[in-house]
Amino acid sequence: MKSKVLVQREPIEELSKAYMKELRLYNKTKREYDVDPYAEVFRFRDNVYGIFTHSADGMGDPWMYLIIGPEKAMLIDTSFGIGNLKGLVDEITGGMPLIVVNTHSSVDHSYGNCQFDKVYCHKITAPFLEMEQTPHLWDFLTDENGNGIWLDFDKNDIIPFKKYEIVSCENHHIFHLGDDYDVELIWLPGHHAGHTGFLDKKSRILFCGDSFLSMRVGINGPRPGKPYGEYFTVHAFRDELEKLVLRLDEFDTLFPGHFIVDIANTVIPNMLKVCRDIVDNPENYDYMSVDTRGREQKFRFVNGLGTIAYRDVSVK
Ligand SMILES: [Zn+2]
Numbered sequence: 001m002k003s004k005v006l007v008q009r010e011p012i013e014e015l016s017k018a019y020m021k022e023l024r025l026y027n028k029t030k031r032e033y034d035v036d037p038y039a040e041v042f043r044f045r046d047n048v049y050g051i052f053t054h055s056a057d058g059m060g061d062p063w064m065y066l067i068i069g070p071e072k073a074m075l076i077d078t079s080f081g082i083g084n085l086k087g088l089v090d091e092i093t094g095g096m097p098l099i100v101v102n103t104h105s106s107v108d109h110s111y112g113n114c115q116f117d118k119v120y121c122h123k124i125t126a127p128f129l130e131m132e133q134t135p136h137l138w139d140f141l142t143d144e145n146g147n148g149i150w151l152d153f154d155k156n157d158i159i160p161f162k163k164y165e166i167v168s169c170e171n172h173h174i175f176h177l178g179d180d181y182d183v184e185l186i187w188l189p190g191h192h193a194g195h196t197g198f199l200d201k202k203s204r205i206l207f208c209g210d211s212f213l214s215m216r217v218g219i220n221g222p223r224p225g226k227p228y229g230e231y232f233t234v235h236a237f238r239d240e241l242e243k244l245v246l247r248l249d250e251f252d253t254l255f256p257g258h259f260i261v262d263i264a265n266t267v268i269p270n271m272l273k274v275c276r277d278i279v280d281n282p283e284n285y286d287y288m289s290v291d292t293r294g295r296e297q298k299f300r301f302v303n304g305l306g307t308i309a310y311r312d313v314s315v316k
Contacts, residue, residue, distance in 0.1 A: 001032075001037065001038060001039075001040065001054065002037035002038055002083070002153065002154070002157070003038050003053075003054045003056075003082065003151050003152060003153045004054075004151070004152040004153075005054055005055075005058075005150070005151055005152075006148060006149070006150055006151060006152050007058045007149070007150045008058060008150075009057070009058030009059060009150060009292050010058065010059045010060060010292055012060065012215065012259075013214070013215045013216070013306065015214065015260075016214045016215045016258075016259040016260055016306075019214070019259065019260045020061070020259060020260075023042070024040060024052070027042055029042050029043035029044070030042055031043075033088055033091055033092075035084050035087040035088050035091055036083040036084045036085060036087060036088035037083065038053055038054070038082050038083030038153065038157065039051050039052065039053050039083060039085070039088055040052040040053075041088070041092065044255070044261065044262065045203050045205075047067060047068040047069070047203070048065065048066070048067055048068075048200070048203055048205065048255075049065065049066040049068075049092060050063050050064070050065055050066075050255070050261060051063070051064040051065070051066060051079075051085075051088070053079040053080065053082070053083070054151055054153075055080075055108055055150070055151065056080040056082060056108075056138075056141045056148065056150060056151040056153065057080075057107060057108065057140075057141060057150050057151075058149075058150035058151075058292075059108065059292075060108075060213075060215065060258040060259060061258065062077065062079050062080075062108040062109060062257055062258055063077070063255070063256070063257055063258060063261065064076060064077045064078065064079055064085075065077070065207050065255060066089060066092060066093070067177065067183065067200055067203070068092075068093060068096070069177020069178045069179075069181040070177065070178030070179045070181055071096075071097070071177060071178025071179070072096060072097045072098065072099055072176075072177045072178055073089070073093040073096045073097070073098050073099070073177070074098070074099045074100075074101060074175060074177060074183055074198075075089055075098060075099070075100045075101070075116075076101055076102075076103065076198055076207050077101075077102055077103055077109040077110070077209070077257065078100065078102070078109070078110055078111065078112030078113050078115065078116070078119075079108060079109070079111070079112050080107065080108060080111045080112060080138075080141075081111040081112035081113070081114065081115060081137070081138070081158060081159060082112075082138075082153050082157055082158055083157055083159075084115075084157075084159060085112045085115050085159075086115040086116060086159075098116070099120065099175055099177075100113070100116045100118065100119045100120065101119065101120045101121065101175070101185070101198060102119055102120075102121045102125060102129070103195060103196055103197065103198070103207070103208075103209025103210065103257060104121075104125055104128075104191065104192035104194060104195040104196070104209055104210065105121070105125050105128035105129045105132065105192065105194070106192060106210070107137075108257075109209070109210075109257060110129060110132065111132075111137055111138065112159075113129065113164055114137075114159070114161050114162050114163070114164050115159050116164060117164055117165060118164060118165040118166075118167060119164055119165070119166055119167065120167045120169055120173075120175070120185075121166065121167070121168060121169065121194065121196070122168070122169055122171065122185060122187055122194040122195075122196045123168040123169060123170060123194070124187075124189070124193045124194030124228050124231065125168075125192070125193075125194030125195075125196070126166050126168035126194070127227065128192075128193075128194065128226070129166050130166060131226075133163055133164075134161070135160070135161035137161060138155075138158055142155060169185050171185065171186070171187040171196075172184060172185065172186065173185040175198075181202050182201055182202075183198050183199065183200050183201070184198070184199040184201065185197075185198060186198070186199055186206070186240075186244065187240055188208065188209070188211040188237065188240050188241075188244070189231040189232070189233075189236040189237060189240060190211060190217075190219045190231070190232065190233065190234060190236055190237025190240075191209070191210045191211055191217060191218060191219055191232075191237075192210075192232065193227075193228035193229075193230075193231035193232050193236075194228070194231070195209055195210065195211060196209065197209060197211060199250065199251060200251075201250060201251070204250070204251045204252045204253070205251060205252070205253055205254070205255050206251045206253070206254050206255070206265070207254075207255050208254045208255070208256050208257075209256065209257045210256065210257045210258065211237070211256075212254050212256050212263065212267060212268075212271065212305060213256050213257065213258050213259055213305075213306060214256070214258075214259040214260035214263065214305060214306050215258070215259055215306045215307070216299070216306060216307050216308075216309050217271075217302075217306070217307070217308045217309065218291075218297075218309045219232065219233065219234050219237060219308065219309065219310045219311075219314045220232065220291075220295070220297075220309075220310075220311055220314050221233065221310075221311050221313035221314030222313065222314075232314060233314050233315060233316055234275050234278045234279055234308070234310050234314060234315050234316075235279050235315060235316045237275055238272065238275035238276055238278075238279055241268065241271060241272040241275060242272065244268060244272075245268055245269050245272050248265050248268060248269075251265055252264070252265060253265060254267065254268075263304075263305065264304070266304060267302065267303075267304045267305040270302050270303040270304055270305065271302050271305065271308070274300045274301075274302050274308055275308070277300070278300060278308070278310060278315060279315060279316065282298070282310070282312070282315045284300075285298035285299060285300055286299055286300050286301050286307075287299050289309075291309070295311060296311065297309040297310065297311055298310055298311065298312075
């Protein structure tokens, strides 16, 4: 990889760290492509790839996923936009028509959007992406000399900003990849108001973004000056999990936005149970800590997964 992590701002939990080290050192499907030296590509199923990149802001390294359907391919998330992601995807798919989607608008999942002409997302994510339509997106990643603060990378490898079309979708929107290969958008708010998962019914995988992570699922409440504060809550997450838990027969595993992949769907009822508990009794937390922005967070353990972190303002 051309990039090198300089500062890990958020400490990574040991099991996730060990898993990622093993995967990146020994997984036999791993491939690197000259066209994009900032990515490692893993083939998790015959037609499903994971694209690993380094985090450029010192947080957890993000995953992107690429599904190859019979007629179209789908790219889930676009990472930081450092390196030629579009060239990489075209090389893997052989230039197939491509649908690009975002699980949410956070920096580590959407800053590569401008390499593409069109990006689909849940309707609540659309205004957040609109606010990011600026060539100054990446300014905070480098110091006054143009050197990466948290990640060493060549600033010239950022593909220049270009406006792109944002297509806002309703919950349960279906993307057709050809024949009967369908992927469904499923709204899973909490970590972000418009946060979604994508259900690949053929592979029986839920690409769940940051709503399930082997480390810490952060639900931090309303963003100052931004809309939809009521959906940045454990309450909103719980309400949608009540519906998702009735659909466990439609998929087997979760592929999250960071760290451990291929997690059994049995963690969904575990997460739901904890979310119900938090809403009913927010003071019943397992431990408390302070995040990278100095905010106090309360933590609950989630069996088989990791933790969920919340604040007083992010419960209801
Ligand atoms: Zn993330």
